[in-house]
Amino acid sequence: MSQAWQFYIATLIIYAFVYIIAASGLNLQFGVAGIYNFAFIVFQAAGAYTTAVLSLGPAHTGIQTYILGVHLPFPVPLLVSAVVAGLLGVGLGAVTIRRLRADYLAIALLVVSLIATDLVTNATSLFNGATGLSQIPQPFVHLTSSTSGYDWLYAGFSGLVCAIVLIAVRMIIRSPLGRSLRALRENEHATAALGKNVAGMRLFVFGVGGGIAGISGSVLVSFTQAWAPSSWLYGETFVLFTALIVGGVGSNLGPVLGALLVPVVLAEGSRYLPAFGAPTLVPSLEWIAIGLILIVFLWFRPQGVIPEGRRRFSKDWRAVAPDAGLRNLVDDEHPGLLTR
Amino acid sequence: MQTLALYVGFGLVTASILCIGAIGFTLQFGISNLFNLAFGATMTASAFVAYFCNEAGLNIWLSLVVGSLSGAALSYLLNRGIYVPFRGRTTSLFTMIMVTLGVGLVIKFGIEALWGATDFSYKMTAGRSLHFAGMVLTTVQVTVIAIAAGAALVMHGLLRYTRIGKAMRAVAVNERLARNCGIPVRIVTDSTWLISGTLAGIAGVILVMDVQVLNPTAGTTIFILMVAAAVLGGIGSPYGAMLGSVIIGVVAEVAAGFLSPAFKDITSFVILVAVLMLRPTGVIRSVASAKEVAR
Amino acid sequence: MTARLSVVQPTPVVESPPLLDVHDLSVTYGGVKAVADVSFKATEGSITGLIGPNGAGKSTTLGVVAGAIKATHGKVEFGGVDVSNLPSFRRARLGMVRTFQMHGEFARLTVLENLLVAAPGQEGDAVRNVFSIRRSWRRQERDFVVEARDLLDRFGLATHEDAYASELSGGQRRLMELARALMAKPRLLLLDEPMAGVNPVMRERLGEHLLDVASGGIGVVLVEHELQFVEQCCENVYVLAQGSVIGEGNMSELREHAAVLDAYLAG
Numbered sequence: 032m033s034q035a036w037q038f039y040i041a042t043l044i045i046y047a048f049v050y051i052i053a054a055s056g057l058n059l060q061f062g063v064a065g066i067y068n069f070a071f072i073v074f075q076a077a078g079a080y081t082t083a084v085l086s087l088g089p090a091h092t093g094i095q096t097y098i099l100g101v102h103l104p105f106p107v108p109l110l111v112s113a114v115v116a117g118l119l120g121v122g123l124g125a126v127t128i129r130r131l132r133a134d135y136l137a138i139a140l141l142v143v144s145l146i147a148t149d150l151v152t153n154a155t156s157l158f159n160g161a162t163g164l165s166q167i168p169q170p171f172v173h174l175t176s177s178t179s180g181y182d183w184l185y186a187g188f189s190g191l192v193c194a195i196v197l198i199a200v201r202m203i204i205r206s207p208l209g210r211s212l213r214a215l216r217e218n219e220h221a222t223a224a225l226g227k228n229v230a231g232m233r234l235f236v237f238g239v240g241g242g243i244a245g246i247s248g249s250v251l252v253s254f255t256q257a258w259a260p261s262s263w264l265y266g267e268t269f270v271l272f273t274a275l276i277v278g279g280v281g282s283n284l285g286p287v288l289g290a291l292l293v294p295v296v297l298a299e300g301s302r303y304l305p306a307f308g309a310p311t312l313v314p315s316l317e318w319i320a321i322g323l324i325l326i327v328f329l330w331f332r333p334q335g336v337i338p339e340g341r342r343r344f345s346k347d348w349r350a351v352a353p354d355a356g357l358r359n360l361v362d363d364e365h366p367g368l369l370t371r
Numbered sequence: 372m373q374t375l376a377l378y379v380g381f382g383l384v385t386a387s388i389l390c391i392g393a394i395g396f397t398l399q400f401g402i403s404n405l406f407n408l409a410f411g412a413t414m415t416a417s418a419f420v421a422y423f424c425n426e427a428g429l430n431i432w433l434s435l436v437v438g439s440l441s442g443a444a445l446s447y448l449l450n451r452g453i454y455v456p457f458r459g460r461t462t463s464l465f466t467m468i469m470v471t472l473g474v475g476l477v478i479k480f481g482i483e484a485l486w487g488a489t490d491f492s493y494k495m496t497a498g499r500s501l502h503f504a505g506m507v508l509t510t511v512q513v514t515v516i517a518i519a520a521g522a523a524l525v526m527h528g529l530l531r532y533t534r535i536g537k538a539m540r541a542v543a544v545n546e547r548l549a550r551n552c553g554i555p556v557r558i559v560t561d562s563t564w565l566i567s568g569t570l571a572g573i574a575g576v577i578l579v580m581d582v583q584v585l586n587p588t589a590g591t592t593i594f595i596l597m598v599a600a601a602v603l604g605g606i607g608s609p610y611g612a613m614l615g616s617v618i619i620g621v622v623a624e625v626a627a628g629f630l631s632p633a634f635k636d637i638t639s640f641v642i643l644v645a646v647l648m649l650r651p652t653g654v655i656r657s658v659a660s661a662k663e664v665a666r
Numbered sequence: 667m668t669a670r671l672s673v674v675q676p677t678p679v680v681e682s683p684p685l686l687d688v689h690d691l692s693v694t695y696g697g698v699k700a701v702a703d704v705s706f707k708a709t710e711g712s713i714t715g716l717i718g719p720n721g722a723g724k725s726t727t728l729g730v731v732a733g734a735i736k737a738t739h740g741k742v743e744f745g746g747v748d749v750s751n752l753p754s755f756r757r758a759r760l761g762m763v764r765t766f767q768m769h770g771e772f773a774r775l776t777v778l779e780n781l782l783v784a785a786p787g788q789e790g791d792a793v794r795n796v797f798s799i800r801r802s803w804r805r806q807e808r809d810f811v812v813e814a815r816d817l818l819d820r821f822g823l824a825t826h827e828d829a830y831a832s833e834l835s836g837g838q839r840r841l842m843e844l845a846r847a848l849m850a851k852p853r854l855l856l857l858d859e860p861m862a863g864v865n866p867v868m869r870e871r872l873g874e875h876l877l878d879v880a881s882g883g884i885g886v887v888l889v890e891h892e893l894q895f896v897e898q899c900c901e902n903v904y905v906l907a908q909g910s911v912i913g914e915g916n917m918s919e920l921r922e923h924a925a926v927l928d929a930y931l932a933g
Binding site: 202207208213214218220222223224229235342343348349 | 732734753754755758759763764765766769770771772773774775776778779780782783784786788789790791792793795796797803807808811812815816828830846850
Binding site for chain 1: 457463464465467468472473475476477479480481483487488598599602637640644647648662663665
């Protein structure tokens with residue numbers, strides 16, 4: 032396989048993993064807890080910028096200006112990015128605690144996304160404004176000698192991160208906390224009336240979802256080595272929402288499928304089309320496709336291809352004789368007991 | 372003081388454009404209980420229709436009329452064809468806003484796909500500069516202000532003194548009660564979408580007249596400012612929209628003038644978020660409270 | 667009246683405070699007094715009714731007691747503790763559980779899951795336990811499922827345990843909500859029109875369950891329109907009209923009360 036092909040496939044795989052991570056984070060907020068976070072992409076950006084300014088060396092004025100630039104080694108930037116984005120999420124969650132109607136809140140968060148873009152673009156000393164940051168150092172480059180070797184290594188690394196995120200999110204969804212979050216989604220007042228700390232749960236979801244978004248940004252930027260406001264326009268959040276609505280809202284595999292179908296197929300698949308018409312034609316068609324897919328799915332299949340499954344519990348779990356109880360304990364480890 | 376008057380002048384122009392759009396947007400919320408995120412795209416589409424009329428030889432002011440009528444038609448069709456069927460199917464407010472989003476994307480990028488992302492302009496001059504009370508405005512800009520003032524007066528007359536206007540207000544506050552009182556809700560709804568669509572069309576065209584450039588992204592940023600104006604004034608209230616437009620328009624231009632042009636949008640956005648956090652129902656909260664936008 | 671032993675005086679027992687003691691509750695919405703200086707008590711093991719015509723402020727009162735609505739002034743004491751400034755979830759954790767007039771169910775959770783959400787002291791709700799390898803909450807979960815199934819059996823909903831709450835009929839949802847409230851091991855139940863939309867047969871069953879529950883020592887405060895049901899179950903009844911308490915006693919007493927009759931005829 033030629034060098035160019037290897038690079039292309041590896042890049043595609045890395046993008047796929049990044050999108051899956053991001054979609055999982057949004058799924059936790061939107062699919063499980065019912066929070067319509069229209070500012071989601073800001074958290075990916077926070078993670079990306081944090082990794083960038085922690086990986087880059089000190090800024091040389093004239094080339095690009097930015098804060099920090101402390102050239103920290105892997106994995107510090109990644110971990111710090113997750114924390115920063117997570118804290119930002121908690122901050123946003125704390126401020127939006129106000130009881131706004133769901134769609135009203137969505138608009139508020141959308142505008143927060145716009146403010147963030149405007150701020151970063153204009154406060155050029157932060158992250159080099161509209162031009163953005165480039166030549167961001169890649170982590171663990173010394174491990175391989177060839178570039179294609181590195182690409183595959185990074186693809187493996189992003190797969191590993193993706194797997195960890197997916198496992199963590201799965202653990203949350205399947206736990207009693209996950210069930211309480213879904214209850215929060217369904218009926219906030221009833222959830223509080225049963226003793227659940229609704230405000231705390233909401234902060235948790237904002238924080239963890241934000242942190243996951245930050246991880247996706249960190250993984251992405253460490254490979255692409257560049258990041259600018261154009262990388263995280265408010266529309267990107269809509270792409271992720273569409274991915275969830277298509278793939279499946281609230282389930283474990285829904286975000287995976289959605290991330291593969293929408294951002295990956297749509298964005299990357301369009302590379303194969305011969306560049307016809309004006310240079311903006313193909314991107315316009317992509318956006319038209321997103322709009323149409325949204326409308327069609329919301330009409331025919333709003334829960335997505337892989338919806339949240341019906342949770343059943345083992346029929347053996349009732350008041351039974353003691354040894355049968357012991358058997359139930361052992362059976363706990365078998366996945367089949369909790370069918371989806 | 373001199374410069375303040377100058378910026379206030381510009382602020383009035385911006386406020387005028389915002390006013391027309393904000394009234395339209397807020398009327399749609401009031402009558403159908405949804406935030407029509409496709410409103411900006413409707414404005415742009417109407418501006419393009421006016422452009423083609425203008426290119427075909429029609430005088431710009433007549434093109435404005437045609438453009439606004441196309442806005443009315445498009446809005447009416449969107450509501451009847453897409454929004455109403457969806458509202459019949461789902462009670463989820465979030466689904467509705469995503470639907471309007473999808474529609475907006477299709478229209479905006481449909482325009483871009485067909486005519487490219489290049490800039491067009493109307494066949495018109497900006498007119499000569501007028502100096503008045505420290506403000507410097509072109510004749511076109513003064514006309515824009517006049518159009519907005521006229522539209523506001525017409526809306527006021529409509530809402531206060533006509534049956535349809537009163538019916539619109541009644542449905543916005545309590546649809547079920549209005550229906551029980553014998554108000555033909557369907558006709559009132561259709562009329563509201565036609566009227567608000569006309570306003571969208573006018574807003575789109577006069578925007579292009581003011582900035583002298585037309586492209587597919589024309590409606591986007593100013594639409595958010597219209598939302599800010601509508602929310603600040605009290606979502607669902609046309610008078611609130613007028614008030615909010617003046618505040619946002621003037622504050623934005625003054626901030627842009629004294630601080631830097633970059634601050635124009637960001638001040639409006641910050642005002643919007645602050646309103647949503649602190650007093651979500653806005654200044655005039657009759658409709659907003661009735662629709663329970665904040666609990 | 668029992669005769670007192672004359673030789674040895676029994677040590678005076680300090681009377682334990684009523685389970686629920688509400689003092690001078692007032693709620694004002696923009697000039698309108700929805701609730702005006704309402705005071706009432708509820709004791710353990712008894713069922714107290716709150717009745718009155720529409721708009722009397724019954725549901726608002728319940729909402730304030732539960733912590734969902736902020737009172738303009740007044741005090742709520744639960745088990746002797748002043749809970750007036752506690753958010754509703756903290757009151758629930760103290761044992762005050764309420765149901766809702768409408769849409770109280772978790773629609774896209776199964777009936778069994780609805781009950782499981784209510785289980786108190788669930789370790790799996792804490793973040794640190796969610797990620798622990800030992801997953802100690804699994805054992806607890808099994809116990810909760812057993813308990814929930816038992817409750818569902820008692821309420822006749824066992825066959826519906828895997829149905830989404832939205833798939834149940836109105837009456838079944840009411841039963842489920844009651845079962846769910848019981849799952850939370852309450853000391854006090856605040857029920858907002860539990861009979862609304864329920865057919866007479868189900869109503870009888872619900873009434874029996876309530877009496878059962880009360881006999882177990884749980885206190886119940888009941889907002890209801892169904893006066894027959896109130897008569898069947900409630901020992902003490904408060905009548906509200908236009909935000910104030912206009913009468914108190916048992917149903918037969920109240921039936922004679924002039925002000926009460928007026929209120930019902932007028933409103």
